[in-house]
Amino acid sequence: MAERRNFLPRSEFPRLLSELISAGYRCIGPRVRDGAIVYEPITGVEDLPQGIHDLQAPGQYGLEQTAEPRFFAWANGPQALRPLTFAGRDKLWTAERKADGSVEFAGESPQAEPVAVIGARACDLAALYIYDRHFMQGEHPDPWYTARRQKLFLIAVHCTHPSLNCFCASTGDGPRASYGYDLALSELDEGFLIEARSEKGERILAGLPVKKASAEQIETADREIEDAGRRQVKGVPSRNLKDVLFARLDHPRWNEVAQRCLSCTNCTLVCPTCFCHSENDVPSLDGSRSEHYREWDSCFTQRHSYIHGITIRPDTRTRYRQWLTHKVGSWHDQFGRSGCVGCGRCITWCPVGIDITEELAAICR
Amino acid sequence: MQNPYLPREAEIVERVQEAPTIFTLKLRFTDPAAQGAYGYVPGQFNMIYLYGIGEVAISIVSDPDETETLDHTIRAVGRVTRALSRLQPGDRIGVRGPYGRGWPLLEAQGKDVALITGGLGCAPLVSVIRYIVARRERFRRLLIMQGVKRSDDLIWHEQYQRWRELPDTQVLLAAEVAEPGWTWHQGLVTALFDRTHIDPGQTIVFLCGPEPMMRASIYELGQRGVADGDIWLSMERNMHCGIGHCGHCMIGAPFVCRNGPVFPYPELKALLGKKGF
Numbered sequence: 001m002a003e004r005r006n007f008l009p010r011s012e013f014p015r016l017l018s019e020l021i022s023a024g025y026r027c028i029g030p031r032v033r034d035g036a037i038v039y040e041p042i043t044g045v046e047d048l049p050q051g052i053h054d055l056q057a058p059g060q061y062g063l064e065q066t067a068e069p070r071f072f073a074w075a076n077g078p079q080a081l082r083p084l085t086f087a088g089r090d091k092l093w094t095a096e097r098k099a100d101g102s103v104e105f106a107g108e109s110p111q112a113e114p115v116a117v118i119g120a121r122a123c124d125l126a127a128l129y130i131y132d133r134h135f136m137q138g139e140h141p142d143p144w145y146t147a148r149r150q151k152l153f154l155i156a157v158h159c160t161h162p163s164l165n166c167f168c169a170s171t172g173d174g175p176r177a178s179y180g181y182d183l184a185l186s187e188l189d190e191g192f193l194i195e196a197r198s199e200k201g202e203r204i205l206a207g208l209p210v211k212k213a214s215a216e217q218i219e220t221a222d223r224e225i226e227d228a229g230r231r232q233v234k235g236v237p238s239r240n241l242k243d244v245l246f247a248r249l250d251h252p253r254w255n256e257v258a259q260r261c262l263s264c265t266n267c268t269l270v271c272p273t274c275f276c277h278s279e280n281d282v283p284s285l286d287g288s289r290s291e292h293y294r295e296w297d298s299c300f301t302q303r304h305s306y307i308h309g310i311t312i313r314p315d316t317r318t319r320y321r322q323w324l325t326h327k328v329g330s331w332h333d334q335f336g337r338s339g340c341v342g343c344g345r346c347i348t349w350c351p352v353g354i355d356i357t358e359e360l361a362a363i364c365r
Numbered sequence: 366m367q368n369p370y371l372p373r374e375a376e377i378v379e380r381v382q383e384a385p386t387i388f389t390l391k392l393r394f395t396d397p398a399a400q401g402a403y404g405y406v407p408g409q410f411n412m413i414y415l416y417g418i419g420e421v422a423i424s425i426v427s428d429p430d431e432t433e434t435l436d437h438t439i440r441a442v443g444r445v446t447r448a449l450s451r452l453q454p455g456d457r458i459g460v461r462g463p464y465g466r467g468w469p470l471l472e473a474q475g476k477d478v479a480l481i482t483g484g485l486g487c488a489p490l491v492s493v494i495r496y497i498v499a500r501r502e503r504f505r506r507l508l509i510m511q512g513v514k515r516s517d518d519l520i521w522h523e524q525y526q527r528w529r530e531l532p533d534t535q536v537l538l539a540a541e542v543a544e545p546g547w548t549w550h551q552g553l554v555t556a557l558f559d560r561t562h563i564d565p566g567q568t569i570v571f572l573c574g575p576e577p578m579m580r581a582s583i584y585e586l587g588q589r590g591v592a593d594g595d596i597w598l599s600m601e602r603n604m605h606c607g608i609g610h611c612g613h614c615m616i617g618a619p620f621v622c623r624n625g626p627v628f629p630y631p632e633l634k635a636l637l638g639k640k641g642f
Contacts (some may be wrong), residue, residue: 095416095459101396103416103457107368139623140369140608147366246617249639276612279370279605283417290417292370297611304613307603308442317534318641326615333618 007213026114037077056163059353075163081276123343127272155180170235173353187220208358258317265298267346372459383520391434408467414459424489462608485573512554516540519587565590596630
């Protein structure tokens with residue numbers, strides 16, 4: 001792969017940011033805030049989590065500082081691309097009540113600025129492909145998602161440091177990013193291998209002081225990615241689990257997991273493919289205006305399935321079963337693939353450490 | 366890019382109290398161009414917006430060729446519908462739609478059509494009845510079976526009386542609890558199957574009502590040899606967006622708003638009646 005023979009020395013890495021900024025992009029990348037790696041605006045490489053390692057286990061997340069030079073030696077934090085495309089809250093329109101009793105509707109026109117995301121992982125790019133289909137490629141494209149998505153410049157970083165909760169190798173989505181990016185980086189101690197996959201990626205790459213990568217550098221980078229896949233300890237069956245899950249809707253494990261699940265919605269809010277949202281009206285205090293918002297929602301709430309006096313899913317058992325049978329079962333019918341990209345976030349951020357791979361193993365065994 | 370979530374203003378032209386908690390709103394878009402451009406098929410629904418409160422999915426009960434008003438029959442039972450029930454002619458609301466898959470009326474042509482409904486499930490099928498009555502020659506026998514909990518709940522008495530006078534049309538009504546003066550059957554709507562006949566293979570069946578009632582009807586139809594593929598049902602689930610984005614209305618893979626609300630029974634057979642779906 002000739003395009004991967006570009007090497008950007010670590011000392012020149014700031015040039016990538018300055019090239020993006022001069023091309024008009026606002027840069028968003030990983031940084032440490034409140035003890036977690038989050039994706040937020042960055043102004044220089046000094047904002048990146050250099051030398052940071054993460055420690056993840058079911059229900060556990062922590063960071064540790066080392067003296068190592070790398071910026072991307074960690075697995076994903078709670079969120080990455082999801083809030084940058086499908087925002088937690090969007091105002092869809094405003095209704096105004098006039099003195100004569102008429103109601104005027106004014107739609108919002110979503111505006112998005114060009115944003116470059118540094119450090120998109122393979123799992124999140126796979127999730128974005130699903131979001132694209134859901135929000136952008138149907139009969140009614142979502143203007144907010146589409147506006148943000150079309151302004152995204154994505155710089156992938158191939159994963160070399162999976163967490164204990166990662167299982168992207170088993171879903172086929174990682175650790176190497178194989179599509180959906182403009183530029184991809186392989187991080188080495190001394191710098192980065194850099195490859196372009198789009199015209200706009202080529203344009204940024206052309207402005208960088210890259211050298212020819214050595215054969216050893218390419219080999220080291222490839223080996224680290226392959227090792228990252230091999231080191232993953234968790235996994236899910238790669239086959240379509242729809243039929244087996246729907247054949248086992250009365251499996252005792254659903255009761256058992258419901259005893260542990262708090263129905264807190266964390267798993268659905270950190271999941272990069274969960275798309276449920278509610279629409280809510282917020283009237284002004286004087287009653288003259290009412291703003292209509294779209295906000296993240298979760299199938300673990302009571303309200304999610306409520307309809308005139310009936311709650312279709314009144315208990316945690318039916319809610320957890322809804323989530324899992326949809327995510328890795330009926331998702332295949334909707335999107336032609338599973339809704340699980342192996343990022344492991346639902347395991348890390350579950351307050352009681354429920355592990356999707358263990359639940360699937362127990363139910364599908 | 367068009368904002369698919371934006372309602373258009375409509376005026377309540379007329380309000381009809383059908384029963385103590387059931388009312389019909391006859392609506393007209395305040396923009397004549399919007400009224401002229403609006404088209405739908407029976408079985409589709411609109412998202413009705415009440416200022417400052419929110420939206421609710423309501424099926425359309427008028428005939429699609431009746432372009433003067435757009436009618437919605439509503440039971441005051443939830444947060445939005447109770448507030449909607451207080452509106453009067455001249456009040457303004459928001460409407461967006463129509464959404465979803467309607468009844469298979471082309472497929473029904475040349476066949477017997479059996480409409481089996483329970484409670485306010487009759488509303489999404491009144492549009493079908495009006496459609497068939499206006500084009501009577503295209504369809505064979507019309508069978509209307511409607512059941513209610515209490516005989517007082519029955520709405521559209523006069524219409525049922527009128528429809529039963531039509532040629533080749535049978536109307537059967539049932540009430541589980543009958544008040545004095547009730548001349549129809551007392552009991553469940555499914556008991557009415559014994560008072561009529563259904564030609565399997567010649568008949569297409571449209572169901573709408575509470576799910577236990579639809580499941581019991583499907584059982585009776587199966588006993589009479591009606592194929593699963595000749596049975597269609599209209600489903601109801603929580604809906605926020607109406608366009609297959611928000612995720613509330615899924616029954617397994619299908620989104621009720623986008624793939625339904627009208628489904629051929631085989632598409633739902635695996636999960637119909639499964640608690641939690």
